[in-house]
Amino acid sequence: MADRVFAGAILVIALLYTYIAFTVIEAPFQYDPLGPESWPRILGIFAMACALYLVIRPDVAQLGTSTKTLGRLAVVVVLLFAYGYLFERLGFILSTWLFCATLAWMLGAAPLRAVLFGAAAGIVGFFVCTTLLELNLPVGLTAFLT
Amino acid sequence: MDAVFSGLSAGFAVALDPFNLFLVLIGCFAGTLIGALPGIGPINGVAILLPIAYSLGFPPESALILLAGIYYGAEYGGRISSILLNVPGDASAVMTTLDGNPMAKRGEAGRALSLSAVASFVGGTFSVILVTLFGPMLAAYAVTFSPSDYVALMVFAFATLASLVGSNAVKTLLAALLGLMLASIGIDANTGVARYTFGIPDILAGIDFLVVVIGLFGMAELIHLVEQQVTGKLKPLALDKSFVSMKDLALTRWTILRSAVIGFFIGILPGTGASVASAVAYGTEKRLAKDSDNFGKGDIRGLAAPESANNAAAGGAMVPMLTLGIPGSGTTAILLGALLLFNVTPGPLMFEQRPEIAWGLIASMYIGNVALLVINLPLVGLFARLLTVPQQYLTPMIAVLAFIGVYSVVSNPHDLYMITLLGVVGWVLRKLDFSLAPVILGFVLGSLFENNLRRALSISGGDWSILLDSGNAIVLYVLAAVVVVVPIWLGRRKKKVAEA
Numbered sequence: 176m177a178d179r180v181f182a183g184a185i186l187v188i189a190l191l192y193t194y195i196a197f198t199v200i201e202a203p204f205q206y207d208p209l210g211p212e213s214w215p216r217i218l219g220i221f222a223m224a225c226a227l228y229l230v231i232r233p234d235v236a237q238l239g240t241s242t243k244t245l246g247r248l249a250v251v252v253v254l255l256f257a258y259g260y261l262f263e264r265l266g267f268i269l270s271t272w273l274f275c276a277t278l279a280w281m282l283g284a285a286p287l288r289a290v291l292f293g294a295a296a297g298i299v300g301f302f303v304c305t306t307l308l309e310l311n312l313p314v315g316l317t318a319f320l321t
Numbered sequence: 322m323d324a325v326f327s328g329l330s331a332g333f334a335v336a337l338d339p340f341n342l343f344l345v346l347i348g349c350f351a352g353t354l355i356g357a358l359p360g361i362g363p364i365n366g367v368a369i370l371l372p373i374a375y376s377l378g379f380p381p382e383s384a385l386i387l388l389a390g391i392y393y394g395a396e397y398g399g400r401i402s403s404i405l406l407n408v409p410g411d412a413s414a415v416m417t418t419l420d421g422n423p424m425a426k427r428g429e430a431g432r433a434l435s436l437s438a439v440a441s442f443v444g445g446t447f448s449v450i451l452v453t454l455f456g457p458m459l460a461a462y463a464v465t466f467s468p469s470d471y472v473a474l475m476v477f478a479f480a481t482l483a484s485l486v487g488s489n490a491v492k493t494l495l496a497a498l499l500g501l502m503l504a505s506i507g508i509d510a511n512t513g514v515a516r517y518t519f520g521i522p523d524i525l526a527g528i529d530f531l532v533v534v535i536g537l538f539g540m541a542e543l544i545h546l547v548e549q550q551v552t553g554k555l556k557p558l559a560l561d562k563s564f565v566s567m568k569d570l571a572l573t574r575w576t577i578l579r580s581a582v583i584g585f586f587i588g589i590l591p592g593t594g595a596s597v598a599s600a601v602a603y604g605t606e607k608r609l610a611k612d613s614d615n616f617g618k619g620d621i622r623g624l625a626a627p628e629s630a631n632n633a634a635a636g637g638a639m640v641p642m643l644t645l646g647i648p649g650s651g652t653t654a655i656l657l658g659a660l661l662l663f664n665v666t667p668g669p670l671m672f673e674q675r676p677e678i679a680w681g682l683i684a685s686m687y688i689g690n691v692a693l694l695v696i697n698l699p700l701v702g703l704f705a706r707l708l709t710v711p712q713q714y715l716t717p718m719i720a721v722l723a724f725i726g727v728y729s730v731v732s733n734p735h736d737l738y739m740i741t742l743l744g745v746v747g748w749v750l751r752k753l754d755f756s757l758a759p760v761i762l763g764f765v766l767g768s769l770f771e772n773n774l775r776r777a778l779s780i781s782g783g784d785w786s787i788l789l790d791s792g793n794a795i796v797l798y799v800l801a802a803v804v805v806v807v808p809i810w811l812g813r814r815k816k817k818v819a820e821a
Contacts, residue, residue: 177752177753178753181749185495185499192517195517200516203514204512207775208775209775209778209779209783210512211509211511211514213775214771218498219502222495222499225492225494225495226495228491234489234754235752235754238752238753244548247548248544248548252741255741255744259724259737259741262737274717275717275721278713279713279714279717282547282550282712282713283550284714289713296721308373308377309378310373310377310729311376312725312728312729
């Protein structure tokens with residue numbers, strides 16, 4: 176069933192993709208016999224055929240993941256988005272500290288150890304990357320450090 | 322032959338440059354570390370470290386040498402978690418667990434690790450020698466390929482991919498198509514027409530290769546690790562003082578050599594990397610052995626075969642990448658993408674136009690193999706200790722490395738959301754038994770495939786029969802058909818025998 180739902184979603188995407196290839200994409204002036212639209216048309220038709228086959232003959236019945244695990248995974252994804260949101264706003268050190276501490280704690284580390292680990296990851300990571308490797312990382316609120 | 326020697330000596334001049342030598346060693350060491358971490362395979366290691374290697378501003382040959390070292394090292398390191406923990410880092414290490422772990426349980430962990438290190442070394446070195454001999458020959462031949470031959474080559478590549486990778490050919494094909502479709506997003510270079518950009522300026526130049534790689538092989542792996550996290554702690558088996566003996570090596574020498582040959586040639590086939598090679602080598606040895614009962618219970622031949630084969634395949638996979646510009650495995654697809662980032666187009670002309678890259682890489686593979694053997698025999702205890710790194714600290718570090726990599730190359734905060742999103746997609750694909758390597762192969766090959774098709778039809782003025790116009794192309798289409806039909810036929814026959 177999970178397979179079928181996913182293949183159905185891909186089928187819809189492939190349909191849209193192919194529809195756009197046939198209607199929207201058009202060169203104002205044709206340079207080569209195929210133009211920009213033929214390749215997407217070919218891909219789209221093959222993708223639709225494959226997705227349709229999977230809708231008819233799916234082979235994975237279930238994701239095999241318990242609701243509890245799915246919940247945990249959803250929390251991890253939210254954490255990752257939050258990390259991305261705070262990355263420039265707070266700067267690398269603070270956002271990494273927060274993210275690493277929270278995720279490590281969530282995965283079973285003791286609270287104090289998680290906080291120390293986050294601090295080490297943020298601070299050591301920042302100086303190794305910016306001074307040693309000369310990479311560009313956001314400073315955010317910790318602009319006074321540089 | 323002279324060209325090979327002069328090329329190789331020029332390559333060693335590049336690889337023995339102190340800075341590059343340092344990078345080979347660092348790459349091998351870091352790769353072994355990553356490979357030894359439970360659950361993380363070569364492709365994930367290369368993916369996560371690629372953007373960082375790119376943004377350090379090295380010349381392309383140095384960056385490639387570093388990444389290839391990581392790739393090699395991770396193939397080596399993977400055996401440590403397979404043997405001591407029974408947790409394979411990726412599909413190619415699964416076969417190593419079959420006989421490696423029972424040996425360790427028997428108290429022969431040291432013997433298993435040292436034997437597999439030697440098998441890996443022989444397999445890896447043997448395959449580099451073959452790369453040295455065959456690479457330039459294939460490149461010289463491939464120079465004569467016309468656009469329509471390239472189209473046939475792509476069809477062959479995707480046929481082998483669908484037929485040999487993954488459990489379901491339609492799923493593998495669909496995964497490759499998704500990669501090809503992703504690659505078609507952005508401005509069409511030939512006409513300047515925007516395709517599937519929906520007016521979003523960020524993707525006019527196309528979806529960033531690094532973002533796709535980090536999303537599918539870094540973030541998806543992270544989500545997978547969280548899902549797999551076991552509540553009880555994994556307990557690695559103790560490392561003991563046993564060591565491989567001359568008798569072991571004498572007993573396995575033909576196994577190792579046979580598996581190296583198998584690994585190399587399977588590695589060359591486009592799209593099929595170390596996982597297929599190690600499975601085929603293991604199966605072959607099991608069939609050839611007169612006393613195959615011990616396979617799976619800790620037979621040294623069952624350990625030597627996949628380890629020799631997967632390292633040989635890693636070398637073999639370099640051949641089509643360097644000579645045709647078509648990667649032989651998921652990981653070489655990432656290396657190929659890395660070269661494209663440096664504006665180097667791999668292909669038959671690379672041996673002539675950018676010899677420092679092609680030959681430098683080959684020479685560094687010789688050095689890397691020796692370095693890995695030297696690193697791995699005495700330091701195996703150190704790497705084994707990594708197995709106890711708790712998952713709760715390892716998992717967040719993957720995200721941190723991925724974020725650093727993407728941010729330092731692209732510096733666009735939207736891409737941080739993008740990699741997370743792609744990570745979720747990648748995780749779903751994996752859960753549904755799609756392999757991810759075809760997606761990246763499709764993505765990397767997308768424009769090459771399309772451009773050659775368009776060029777071929779421009780030459781013929783729109784006449785499709787040009788695709789079947791040359792001997793090369795016809796041979797390739799026949800091979801593609803064979804690759805697709807034979808496994809189906811074998812499967813049917815097996816079924817019939819089973820029913821009868």
